Amino acid sequence: MQVNPYLFYDGNCEAALKFYAKVLGARIDAMLTYESGPAEMPIPPEWKKKVMHARITVDGEVLMASDAPPGNFHQPQGFAVSLQVEDPADAERRFKALAEGGTINMAFGKTFFSKGFGMCVDQFGTPWMVNCPMEE
Incomplete structure (x- = not known):
């Protein structure tokens, strides 16, 4: 079994992961946008280019992330x-x-x-x- 943190962002996931690549030496392994999902998936047009799922590796450790669907983002708290x-x-x-x-x-x-x-x-x-x- 593997446990990986999954981080949610409010529309700025791609910028965050590129920042981590720069400052932590992370490698972006995958970055799928909402537009790559099924056509019937209810996503506003302005959200199509946002990140639906991403995976980065920092010194061999995996973090996953995405932009929370519109209206579902909550400021992170209770963890680091x-x-x-x-x-x-x-x-x-x-x-x-x-x-x-x-x-x-x-x-x-x-x-x-x-x-x-x-x-x-x-x-x-x-x-x-x-x-x-x-x-x-």
Whole structure:
């Protein structure tokens, strides 16, 4: 069994995934638009080019995403996508990139449980935690 986060966006999924490709080195494996669905699928014409399903890979880990159907988007809450990054400098770089244009909830820095940890919400509304774990 595999568990993968599925992220929903409010019409800006494609921009978000291209951003993650740029700042995290993610690979966009698939991006299907609503127009590729069956003709009888009830989607407004202005939504046809929006993302119905996408899959990206970040350092071998899979995230899936789409633009929520019109009227079904809710601001993400109660979770965060967590990145575990071995190198403190790389962890901080990734954190700063994700936080750019978004909101920092906890600035990246050394903690009692890690060499570096930070929490942010990116410019697309997705919550992130970046952690550089202590050596075991």
